[in-house]
Each structure stands twice: as C-alpha cells, then as structure tokens.
Amino acid sequence: MKFVDSATVFVQAGEGGRGCVSFRREKYVPKGGPDGGDGGDGGNVWLRTNSHLTTLLDFKYRKKYLAPRGAHGMGSRKAGRKGKDIVIDVPIGTLVRNAETMEIIADLTKPDEEIMIARGGHGGRGNQHFATSTNQAPRRSEPGWKGDELELAMELKLMADVGLVGFPNAGKSTLISVLSAARPKIADYPFTTLVPNLGIVRYEEYKSFVMADIPGIIEGAAEGRGLGLQFLRHIERTKILAVLVSADSPDILAEYGTLVAELEKFGHGLVQKPRLLVVTKMDIAPEDFVVPAAPEGVRLIAVSSVAGKGMKELKDELWREISLCERQLEPEDGE
DSSP states (O other), X not given: OOOOOEEEEEXXXXXXXXXXOXXXXXXXXXXXXXXXXXXXXXXXXXXXXXXXXXXXXXXXXXXXXXXXXXXXXXXXXXXXXXXXXXXXXXXXXXXXXXXXXXXXXXXXXXXXXXXXXXXXXXXXXXXXXXXXXXXXXXXXXXXXXXXXXXXXXXXXXXXXXXXXXXXXXXXXXXXXXXXXXXXXXXXXXXXXXXXXXXXXXXXXXTEEEEEEEOOOOOTTGGGTOTTHHHHHGGGTTOSEEEEEEETTOSOHHHHHHHHHHHHHXXXXXXXXXXXXXXXXXXXXXXXXXXXXXXXXXXXXXXXXXXXTBTHHHHHHHHHHHHHHHHHHHSOOXXX
C-alpha cells in the first residue's frame, strides 16, 4: 500500500430542509389553522480514528465529502427527517487544520476518537410558528440554513514510543527488522527506506513498545535536503530517540553531533527528547575500533543487528527510558 501522510479535502454539512406552508383540512373544520411542519436539520460531518488505517491514501482519490440535506417539512405539523450524518475514518495520529487559516482544528491521537468537523444547517420553521392574533393564516415559512463547509488540511504523524534517527545506511531498517516483526526493504546502499516503518518490539513476557524507522537524514535535512524534512514529523510524538551511527563512520561523535544539530534546526521539541547513541554494525567494525566515550548525559550502546550483539542491552535501556517518560507524564495525586 502506498504511504501518504498529507492530504487536502473539502467537507460540507447538509443544508436544513425548508419549512412547510400548510393549513388543516378536516371535515367540519372549514377554516383550519396553519399546520406546516419544520424542515429537518442537515447531516453533520464527523472525523473518526480507525486503528486499521495507516495512511491518508484514500483522500488522494476522494476530495469531497458532502452530507445529505434535511427533508422538507410537511403538513399536519410533520417535521422533515434529519439528514444522515457522514463519518470519515482517518488514521490515529492525524492532525487536522483549516486549510485556509492553518488553524489546528483537531489532533486525533486516540483509538475510536470522534469529532464533529462540520455541523448541518438548521431546518426552516413551518408556517405554524408565524400565526399571530392579527394574522391567523400566515403563508410564510423559512428556508433551511446552509451547513458548515470548509477545506481541511490533514497531516499524519505516526504514533510510536521510539524513533530511529540516522544517516542513510546507518542500519535502522536492519535493527527494526531484528527487534520487531516489521519487514522493511533492506540493502547496502543509501535511502533504502523511502517511507516510515513501524514495528512492535516485544519486551519480556507481556510488555511491548512501538518503534518508528524513518528515511535517513542528511546534513541540511531541516532546510529540506534529502527526505529528512518530509518525514521528521513522524518522530515528533515519540517519547525517546535512538540516534544510530555506523561503526565504520570516520568520526562517530561528529556524525552524532551533526544529526543532533539537524533535530535542533527542525524544532518541534525533537532535540529536547531523551536520546540514546547506538553504534551499529559492530560486526564490520575495524580491528582497531574503540568505542568512543559517550557525550555527557547520553547513554551509548554498541550493537550488531546481524550478529545479535547488544540487542538485549538495547531493549532494556529503551524500556527503562520509556517507563521513565511515562512516569513523568503521570498526574500527581490530587491533580
């Protein structure tokens, strides 16, 4: 399935039905009063998260969503039927903006979360509402009101606990394939990964966390070079970042510093997230390789995904950091 993480669609709620002009017509009641019913309200438009969706692909083929109008009022004070609501399913992690103002309307991050995005117009009143002492047979009713209409700019940001960051060919895809059931394309050349991949990592017997692998960052990614800018937003929601640098890098700490600088330039709080430095591909490290001292305040773990070296240590450290972040997010007693 093609991965699409942005889309623009037009939504329009239903128009309200027209109020009715009608008068009672019964035997032995020659001058029946007004009994025109009200029009039905127009249908609303809702957004709902669907955990089975992982892309905004559907919105590339369907650009308009129109809810039905309400039915017109009828005689005998019968109101028109309300227009049927329509529900648009979106992936969890969808950020919704008003495409004209770019104001955020909703950030849908929970399963089965629903929000009314466009309200249907009210139905018009029938002539029964306009009778007065001086006008007992009004021939006036109201038209239905128009429903809300707007253009939505939708942006998908994946939901994961751990984000993998690194230059192309740093071993991110191999790592996620070893730790989880994800099966990304893997090859020994840059930019093998062209779309984000999610993998569920099992930890001990009943625990798990979600890991996200995004296309490799290159220097200048924050300014739009390479694929970095397009996909960095997919690690905005992660709790921690694992910064991967290959053991055959000429200068591991310099490469790490370049990656952190790109995260800082991109903004959105990425550089403030807890992070690990993961030195990958230890199976191809030079004979005289020495693991460098970790930057201050950063845990360094050397691994080989191919040989399985350091995998348990890495999972233990990731779980420890995730648990720490979750405890910090828990409200204190009494709040």
